[in-house]
Amino acid sequence: MNIVVLVKQVPDSGSERKLDPADNTVARAAADNVINEMDEYAIEEALTIKEAQGGEVTVLTVGPDSATDAIRKALSMGADKAVHVVDDAIHGSCAVQTSAVIAAALGQMEYDLVMCGAEATDAQLSVMPALLAERLGLPQLSGARKVTIEGGTAKVERQTDGGFWALEAPLPAIISTWDTINEPRYPSFKGIMAAKKKPVETRSLADLGLDAGSVGLASATSKVLDFAGRPPKGEGVKVTDEGDGAQKFVDYLAGQKIV
Amino acid sequence: MPVDRELPSREAEDLLALTREIADAELAPKAAEHERAERFPREVFRLLGDAGLMGLPFPEEIGGGGQPYAVYLQVLEELAARWATVALGISVHTLACSPVANFGTEAQRRDLLPEMVGGTLLGAYSLSEAHAGSDVAAMRASATPSDDGWLARGEKAWVTHGGHADFYSTFLRTPVDGDRAISCFHLTPDLPGFSAAKPEEKMGLTGSTTAAIRLDDVPVPADRLVGEPGRGMAIALGALDSGRLGVSAVAVGLAQSALDVAVAYAVERSAFGRPIAEHQGVAFLLADMAAAVESARATYLVAARRKDAGKPFSRQASIAKLVATDAAMKVTTDAVQVLGGAGYTRDHPAERYMREAKVMQIFEGTNQIQRMVIGRHLTSEVVPPAG
Numbered sequence: 001m002n003i004v005v006l007v008k009q010v011p012d013s014g015s016e017r018k019l020d021p022a023d024n025t026v027a028r029a030a031a032d033n034v035i036n037e038m039d040e041y042a043i044e045e046a047l048t049i050k051e052a053q054g055g056e057v058t059v060l061t062v063g064p065d066s067a068t069d070a071i072r073k074a075l076s077m078g079a080d081k082a083v084h085v086v087d088d089a090i091h092g093s094c095a096v097q098t099s100a101v102i103a104a105a106l107g108q109m110e111y112d113l114v115m116c117g118a119e120a121t122d123a124q125l126s127v128m129p130a131l132l133a134e135r136l137g138l139p140q141l142s143g144a145r146k147v148t149i150e151g152g153t154a155k156v157e158r159q160t161d162g163g164f165w166a167l168e169a170p171l172p173a174i175i176s177t178w179d180t181i182n183e184p185r186y187p188s189f190k191g192i193m194a195a196k197k198k199p200v201e202t203r204s205l206a207d208l209g210l211d212a213g214s215v216g217l218a219s220a221t222s223k224v225l226d227f228a229g230r231p232p233k234g235e236g237v238k239v240t241d242e243g244d245g246a247q248k249f250v251d252y253l254a255g256q257k258i259v
Numbered sequence: 260m261p262v263d264r265e266l267p268s269r270e271a272e273d274l275l276a277l278t279r280e281i282a283d284a285e286l287a288p289k290a291a292e293h294e295r296a297e298r299f300p301r302e303v304f305r306l307l308g309d310a311g312l313m314g315l316p317f318p319e320e321i322g323g324g325g326q327p328y329a330v331y332l333q334v335l336e337e338l339a340a341r342w343a344t345v346a347l348g349i350s351v352h353t354l355a356c357s358p359v360a361n362f363g364t365e366a367q368r369r370d371l372l373p374e375m376v377g378g379t380l381l382g383a384y385s386l387s388e389a390h391a392g393s394d395v396a397a398m399r400a401s402a403t404p405s406d407d408g409w410l411a412r413g414e415k416a417w418v419t420h421g422g423h424a425d426f427y428s429t430f431l432r433t434p435v436d437g438d439r440a441i442s443c444f445h446l447t448p449d450l451p452g453f454s455a456a457k458p459e460e461k462m463g464l465t466g467s468t469t470a471a472i473r474l475d476d477v478p479v480p481a482d483r484l485v486g487e488p489g490r491g492m493a494i495a496l497g498a499l500d501s502g503r504l505g506v507s508a509v510a511v512g513l514a515q516s517a518l519d520v521a522v523a524y525a526v527e528r529s530a531f532g533r534p535i536a537e538h539q540g541v542a543f544l545l546a547d548m549a550a551a552v553e554s555a556r557a558t559y560l561v562a563a564r565r566k567d568a569g570k571p572f573s574r575q576a577s578i579a580k581l582v583a584t585d586a587a588m589k590v591t592t593d594a595v596q597v598l599g600g601a602g603y604t605r606d607h608p609a610e611r612y613m614r615e616a617k618v619m620q621i622f623e624g625t626n627q628i629q630r631m632v633i634g635r636h637l638t639s640e641v642v643p644p645a646g
Binding site: 192 | 270274277282306309310311312324360477
């Protein structure tokens with residue numbers, strides 16, 4: 001069972017995140033860049049499958065040089081090797097363009113399964129599994145809270161608000177996972193040391209047979225025209241209890257669609 | 260704010276980053292509750308073992324992390340800043356592994372060490388007795404030769420992890436090798452006649468269990484003797500110098516945490532129209548606390564670097580233990596002062612830190628003993644003036 005896990009480096013969602021005013025793309029230089037949290041669950045699931053069934057886990061990332069930190073984290077958790085697509089021309093690419101890059105990279109790899117987090121904490125588009133499934137002609141099983149791989153078939157429980165859907169597809173397939181699926185392991189110190197010796201191959205657009213003009217901000221299908229900071233927190237709502245406080249409270253929560 | 264450290268390698272930086280990640284997520288949120296409930300966090304040690312943090316200063320060939328003491332101690336400090344009980348536990352565990360690691364036979368090192376330094380098994384160090392703390396030579400618990408090994412009897416006291424540990428590096432009088440002779444044994448709680456007493460009810464570090472160990476005619480197999488018979492005193496005292504460095508780092512971590520709590524509070528809390536940190540009376544208090552923390556850190560690092568360089572470090576280890584634990588007592592006491600009435604309540608960690616600091620001036624040799632050690636070094640190192 002050879003598994004490719006798609007990993008994205010994102011600005012830490014716990015810190016203040018900014019866009020670069022020069023071209024309205026994510027400001028990475030000043031940010032605390034970390035592995036997308038949701039991807040850690042995909043890595044954990046891939047490692048669990050590998051530990052039970054054998055095979056290799058390969059990490060694939062598209063990103064600038066600094067994305068090697070995200071790769072190292074995945075390798076220190078236990079992934080076997082990595083492919084890093086890095087090319088200045090990719091800067092500012094939209095999801096559609098990025099999916100072309102990832103699809104081209106996957107086209108040069110052998111795998112039974114592609115796994116990724118159900119969303120990235122930066123753009124939160126959650127479209128990559130669908131875009132890749134379309135480009136590669138593979139089934140997609142998205143938003144999994146449980147994965148079972150048996151005899152050439154992937155079965156997942158697709159998490160929904162009210163419960164789950166039972167989905168099934170033949171391999172190879174693309175599976176995205178939510179944070180309900182497992183508890184990602186910490187790297188061990190030995191894992192960190194071992195990660196330094198694991199192979200990381202870099203690929204340029206030319207290596208993938210892609211034209212630099214087909215990606216990047218200039219030809220992106222979506223573009224950030226303007227942005228504004230989050231408005232400051234409001235004053236909140238004060239309810240005076242005249243014997244009907246509980247009712248007013250519930251009415252408010254209902255009005256906000258919380259209950 | 261994480262402490263900005265000068266580390267010798269990228270590897271050490273990664274190790275410290277891993278330590279902070281695990282300590283923030285797994286130690287800090289549990290400390291107050293466990294300490295209040297006096298509950299020993301055995302599962303936390305399993306987690307740290309899996310992460311490879313239970314055998315850092317031991318060579319890689321025997322399953323350790325191959326780290327210099329200067330790096331290992333800074334890991335301890337980071338752990339202590341989140342939960343002193345756990346950091347102390349690692350220091351004690353390291354101490355407990357050292358006799359087999361340094362003096363064990365080839366078979367002992369091969370059969371016992373991987374699970375010890377790998378952290379699957381938790382260690383305890385059993386040297387003191389009720390009437391024989393720093394006066395090690397006064398110990399009475401003994402092991403006498405039997406047909407197929409030894410028969411151990413007596414009572415050891417103040418054993419950290421007593422009742423929870425999987426192995427006990429235990430020092431016993433072995434009269435056969437001379438009246439004063441002491442030997443080291445690797446004891447396990449499955450041996451018949453081995454039992455732990457009811458844990459002590461302590462002022463602080465209440466999550467860390469301390470208990471006496473009773474040995475009622477415990478049959479000890481011959482292959483549990485560690486090192487030469489009669490060599491126990493040298494094994495024990497050599498390990499203590501390293502143990503003092505461990506305690507120094509734990510004390511600095513605790514003091515750093517108290518300083519952080521005090522500064523955060525002093526910036527938030529206002530009086531007379533401005534944050535109390537801007538009143539000179541408080542600012543000077545905070546400044547003295549920071550000076551105590553940073554000088555204590557520098558002192559244990561000096562001693563650790565001497566050890567790593569293979570130089571004698573006994574005097575420096577005693578100085579580090581004295582300086583760091585006195586600093587921790589002062590800084591935690593002052594942290595309570597900065598928080599005022601709030602600091603005296605259990606809503607804030609300052610009072611707990613203060614209770615935890617006190618024992619650090621006592622264990623691994625009281626600070627009075629440290630002064631004796633330092634004094635002896637000074638007088639024995641004097642070179643008479645020429646002529």
